Amino acid sequence: MAEEGPDVLLKARERTLSVFREDVEQKWKGPFYFIQGADPQFGLMKAYSIGDCSSGGDEWEEEHLLTQQAVQAINRLSPRPKFFVLCGDLVHGMPGTPWRKAQTRDLKDILKGVSRDIPVVFVSGNHDLGNAPTPETIEDYCQEWGDDYFSFWVGGVFFLVLNTQLYFDASKCPELKQAQDAWLDRQLAVAEEKQCQHVVVFQHIPLFRKDPNEAHDYFNLDESIRRELLGKFHKAGVKAVFSGHYHRNGGGTHNGLDMVVSSAIGCQLGEDTHGLRVVAVTPEKITHRYYSLDEMSNHQGIEKELTALMKPN
Template structure:
């Protein structure tokens, strides 16, 4: 039990002690990793029932399959160097009002048929006139309100008062 707990304690501060820059700087030979995608908890029942807009309320099948995937990976020899999980973690079709993304390195977006596409600029390299920053997104029962704030704004004054008021019940 202590060994399995130690594995999880090795990942912190956006690093993993088993994959440090010093240890990985030079090529030491071939390796492999596992890429897994879309456990999408709730989708199987929704599709089976034909209710993709509201039927994602049962996750048992996807949880069991995800456990099987983890068990299969844990039994592999040689062990993979790491595993990456990407894609949809939960079934999010019902109630989607906005899609948030990045990679454009500037703020952008659009709207089509009630769906907002929101592109947030970068913390790092800017390709437009936007400052280095973060997007604050407040989700209420009735709305999604978002605002891009520079790192300086966020550090100096925090979240804007109007956004903070939306969080009060």
């Protein structure tokens, strides 16, 4: 079993990540990049193959191997990414279901293999909290993986991590949604006041899959909440929102905001490949590209493209 290092499986506490010192990281130091992944979701591939996605999934060997491949590819990258963010649905077993504990243990064992100088940032998804979360399921997640919402600075960029289940269905914990709403308003006020190079949001459920005017369904947020968040994000200068949940690549733009929907490390529900997204941050813009895990494993090719991506205009 891999040994957990100080910067690996770091848990957000008190609504921030201590590994990134705010007094140091508020200053722009030059272009950098990070890796975004989503939905390793240990157990879904078996459940999906037998047509019973409501089950916890009693096998996850495929997801195990795919996540190992992702970690190995990330560890070979040079220069190093600033961090690796996982945008939710870490395991498939819902709270209280069989196999959840074993899925969580196996995923953690793999993620402990991420190089110690690449912090892993966790975002909560619906399978991590339940489709209609409760105070108990959120507390269990926080104990296991860290805070369900928080903010941090890296290289002059302000990052916000949201719990989108509180926007999807907070009927069993309305007071927790109110708390996140108040916290988000405070963070967006900070974003307006500070001279951020960029403001970026990570969440599990996308605001929209492809079109900001599309109808609400399982894979996006309700139109009223979507409009509210889009308005707040625009006012605060949010440049991009990165999500998962769709198990396909998607996304679009609205008022200068880039809604990025990344497909899964694990089970694919469309024609995309298992993969990761490389996100380059320059003074002027944020650019990104989704790579298959096989492409990521060819790290020399990725590094050449990274050099081009991070080249300022």
